[in-house]
Amino acid sequence: MITMKDVCKSYRVAKRNAGFGEACKSLFRREYETIHALRNVSFTISDGEMVGYIGPNGAGKSSTIKILSGILTPDSGEVLVDGRVPYQNRIRHVAQIGVVFGQRSQLWWDVPVIDSYELLKDIYSIPKKQYDNNLEELTILLNLSELIRTPARQLSLGQRMRCEIAASLLHSPKLLFLDEPTIGLDAVSKLAVRDFIKKQNELHGTTVILTTHDMQDIEALSKRIILIGNGEVLMDGTLEDIKRGGQSIDETVVELYRSYEI
Amino acid sequence: MKKYLSFFRLRFLTGLQYRTAALAGIATQFAWGFLEIMVMKAFYETDPGVYPMTFRATVSYIWLQQAFLAFFAVWMVDSELFEMISNGNIAYELCRPIRIYSMMTARNLANRTSRAVLRCLPILLVAAFLPKPFRMEPPVGIAEFLLFVVTMLLGLSVTVAFFMLVYVLAFYTISPQGLRIVFCSLVEFLSGGVIPLPFFPEPVLRVLELLPFASMQNVPLRIYSGDIAGEEMVRAVGLQVFWLVALVVVGSMLCRMAERKVALQGG
Numbered sequence: 001m002i003t004m005k006d007v008c009k010s011y012r013v014a015k016r017n018a019g020f021g022e023a024c025k026s027l028f029r030r031e032y033e034t035i036h037a038l039r040n041v042s043f044t045i046s047d048g049e050m051v052g053y054i055g056p057n058g059a060g061k062s063s064t065i066k067i068l069s070g071i072l073t074p075d076s077g078e079v080l081v082d083g084r085v086p087y088q089n090r091i092r093h094v095a096q097i098g099v100v101f102g103q104r105s106q107l108w109w110d111v112p113v114i115d116s117y118e119l120l121k122d123i124y125s126i127p128k129k130q131y132d133n134n135l136e137e138l139t140i141l142l143n144l145s146e147l148i149r150t151p152a153r154q155l156s157l158g159q160r161m162r163c164e165i166a167a168s169l170l171h172s173p174k175l176l177f178l179d180e181p182t183i184g185l186d187a188v189s190k191l192a193v194r195d196f197i198k199k200q201n202e203l204h205g206t207t208v209i210l211t212t213h214d215m216q217d218i219e220a221l222s223k224r225i226i227l228i229g230n231g232e233v234l235m236d237g238t239l240e241d242i243k244r245g246g247q248s249i250d251e252t253v254v255e256l257y258r259s260y261e262i
Numbered sequence: 263m264k265k266y267l268s269f270f271r272l273r274f275l276t277g278l279q280y281r282t283a284a285l286a287g288i289a290t291q292f293a294w295g296f297l298e299i300m301v302m303k304a305f306y307e308t309d310p311g312v313y314p315m316t317f318r319a320t321v322s323y324i325w326l327q328q329a330f331l332a333f334f335a336v337w338m339v340d341s342e343l344f345e346m347i348s349n350g351n352i353a354y355e356l357c358r359p360i361r362i363y364s365m366m367t368a369r370n371l372a373n374r375t376s377r378a379v380l381r382c383l384p385i386l387l388v389a390a391f392l393p394k395p396f397r398m399e400p401p402v403g404i405a406e407f408l409l410f411v412v413t414m415l416l417g418l419s420v421t422v423a424f425f426m427l428v429y430v431l432a433f434y435t436i437s438p439q440g441l442r443i444v445f446c447s448l449v450e451f452l453s454g455g456v457i458p459l460p461f462f463p464e465p466v467l468r469v470l471e472l473l474p475f476a477s478m479q480n481v482p483l484r485i486y487s488g489d490i491a492g493e494e495m496v497r498a499v500g501l502q503v504f505w506l507v508a509l510v511v512v513g514s515m516l517c518r519m520a521e522r523k524v525a526l527q528g529g
Contacts, residue, residue, distance in 0.1 A: 071356040073522055087522070095359040106354040109342075111276050122268035123358050 002045040002068065002175075002207070007077030009038040009063055009231075037063040038074070039231040047174075050201050050208040052222035054215075054253065056262055060231040061211040062101075065179045068209070069099050081175065095124065098173030100165055102180030107152040113163045114148040117170060124171035131170065138166040141196045142189075157184035165193060169200065176200065178210045182217055194220045215249040229262030265360055269368040273340070277376025284380035291328040291385055298324045299396055314460035318399050319487035323458050325389040325398040326483050332377030333418045334479035336449040337442075339425055340366075340373040344438045347429065356521065363517040366429055370422045402488040409495070414482035416502040421478045423509035424449065430513060433520035454480040460489070471498075474505040 015033050016026045037060045045051055055061055066072035067079060070086030070093045079086055086093045107116045121131045139145050142162045152160060161184055168176070178197070182190050198221060200206045210221060218225060219239065227235040235242070235256070243252050302320050306313050315323070332338050343366055346352045355362060389398040401407040428445050432438035450456060452475035459470055459480050470476055481498045484490040490498055 066353070069357050071353055090356065090521070091359045091361070094357050097357070099354070099357045101353060104351050104354060106351075108272065108276065110279060111272065115272055115275070119268050119272050120358075123265050123360055125264075 001047055001080075001082060002043075002209075003078070003080045004044075004064075004068075005042050005078040007038055007041045007064075007067065007074045007079060008036070009060075009067065009072065009074045010034050010036045036231045038067075041077070041228070041231070041233055043226055043233060043236060045207065045209065047207055048201065048205045049224060050197075050222045051210065052218035052225045053209055053211045053228065054213075054218060054225060055211075055228040056257055059228045059262070061228060062179055064228070065099070065101075065177050065209070065211060069097060069177055070094055095171075096173060097175040097177065098168040098171065099177045100168045100179060100181045102161070102178075102183040105152070105160065105164065106167055107160065107163060109153045110151055112149050112151055113144075113155075113167075116152070116167060117148070120167060120170050126171050130172065134170050134172060135166075138169060138196075141199070142166055142192055158186050158189050161185055162189055162193070165196070172204065174204075174206060176206050176208045178208065178212075180212050181210070182212060182214050190214075190217075197221060215253050219249045227256065227260070229257070229260055234260045234262070266364050266368040269360075269365055270372040273369045273372035274376045277373055278380065281380070284377070287331075287377070287381050288384055291331060291381065292388070295324055295328040295385075295389070296396065303395055315458065315484075315489055316487070317395065319484065319489040320458065321395065322398050322401075322487040323483045323489075325385065326486060327455075327479060329382040329385040329389070330378050330414065330479075332374050332381060333414065334421055334453070335455065336421070336425065336446045336453075338374055338377060339428075339442070340370050343369060343429060344432055344442070347432045348436070348438060361514075362521055363426065363514040366426060366517075367422060370425065371418070374418065374422070399487070401486050406485060406488060406491075409499075410482050410486040413485055413499060413502060416499070416506060417478045417480075417482050420474060420502060420506050420509065421449075421453075423506055423513055424474055424478075426513040427509070427516070430516045430520050433523075449475055449478075452476075453478040454483070458484070460484075472501070474509060477502040477505045 011034070012032050013035050014026070014030050016022045016031060041060070041064065053061055053064065063072060067074050068081060068086060070090040073087040081093065082096065084093050084096075107113055108119075117135065120126075126134075139148070142165065144162060144166060147155060147159050147163055152163070155163065161181070165178075165181055176197075181197075182193060185193060194217060197208060197210075201208055208221070210217065212218060223238055225235070225237060225239060225242070226233060239249075242256055243249070247255075299321055302324070303317070306317050306320075310317075327334070346355065352362075355365060386398070389396070390400075391397070401410060425445070428438070428441050431441050435441060452470060452473065453459075454476070459467060459476060462470060477498070481490065481502055485495060485498075
């Protein structure tokens with residue numbers, strides 16, 4: 001179970017206009033702007049739920065994921081994940097979760113993917129049998145057999161993403177945070193990844209939080225949607241709640257963003 | 263512990279892949295070694311009376327330094343880690359049940375060891391059969407040799423532990439470039455990387471010997487040829503242990519603070 005209560009997080013960002021003059025000016029006087037990434041964010045997610053966490057760029061989605069993963073400390077508010085405060089005992093917390101950051105890489109660049117997997121096996125102390133089973137299952141579902149003996153640097157973005165997702169699931173986490181997991185995937189891989197996530201949820205009861213800009217992902221995967229904009233939770237409901245007859249999911253979301261002026 | 267051994271293993275295996283770099287390195291190290299010995303020889307011949315080491319000790323110092331450059335050269339850091347810190351990919355490492363400090367230490371030790379393994383043997387072998395005055399002589403005795411090995415591992419550890427501070431500082435700065443340049447030139451000079459420490463003026467040397475920089479390559483490379491012996495040696499080894507403990511304690515504390523405060527860059 002995940003509870004977030006009145007969570008706030010702000011960043012200080014240095015800003016300036018374009019140009020040489022402005023750059024010189026900023027040498028002496030720097031303008032900072034405080035960005036409120038999260039303002040009083042509250043929600044509860046029960047075990048085994050699949051939640052789509054959506055919002056426009058810069059809405060605070062990744063910040064939420066980082067706080068839930070224990071790598072970012074909120075300014076105020078309460079966060080509890082399965083009874084643990086993520087950022088207080090990071091190491092104990094992260095052993096139970098799996099994270100995919102779509103725009104980052106966790107695979108070792110110059111060595112075959114399988115080497116990275118073997119390292120993860122030791123990092124999470126995964127028993128050999130469990131590791132072999134998971135690897136086999138993931139290899140089949142994500143069609144990795146050709147890829148895992150190749151160095152990560154020679155994989156295409158979509159191929160690498162499939163390997164990245166598998167890497168985050170080798171230790172059978174109870175909780176899965178997916179931050180834009182379908183970036184760069186071709187249609188076949190996208191479907192495979194979606195099926196795969198669904199299966200994880202059905203078979204193992206994995207709780208999944210998914211942020212994405214691909215509304216088909218949301219449509220395929222999550223019954224519940226949390227909409228965030230300018231750091232605030234604007235809506236927490238089901239897909240049916242926001243869908244009006246006959247509209248495509250993309251149109252629905254655009255309308256939703258418009259109605260909240262975000 | 264097994265986790266960190268795995269990090270060591272994988273980083274070590276990664277390092278072994280770069281064969282061409284190793285070959286180029288060996289060639290450079292030979293050229294550099296010859297050059298240094300010739301310069302030192304000119305010094306020595308001008309006035310052997312003021313020359314602070316025996317010439318034999320200088321030659322061993324230079325060849326060992328070239329052979330184990332990867333152990334002690336400050337710039338041989340794991341730069342992937344710096345990239346991870348500055349572009350935010352370190353987020354993934356923070357999502358794993360590992361201590362960041364230990365992980366970075368394991369990777370750095372492995373990186374240096376893999377490079378040293380590829381380079382040291384050919385250099386030592388050739389250096390042992392070169393004509394005089396370039397030939398590297400065997401160690402003065404068995405005890406000295408064993409001590410050389412022990413203090414070399416200690417020196418490697420001190421070097422890595424010192425550089426850990428730079429990684430930790432990189433968490434706070436936007437680019438690690440500046441820090442790296444300052445620390446590299448500072449350490450290179452003060453640790454005896456440019457000229458052996460005995461060549462520094464007496465008052466400066468007395469201070470330098472107490473600093474952590476003297477606990478890096480200075481101790482093993484001089485023990486080998488008996489340039490540090492007796493009471494001085496005991497003190498030098500003691501200082502190595504002291505600095506290693508101090509640097510690790512301070513470094514891991516700062517690292518834990520940095521992990522909490524750090525704002526991960528790049529979304």
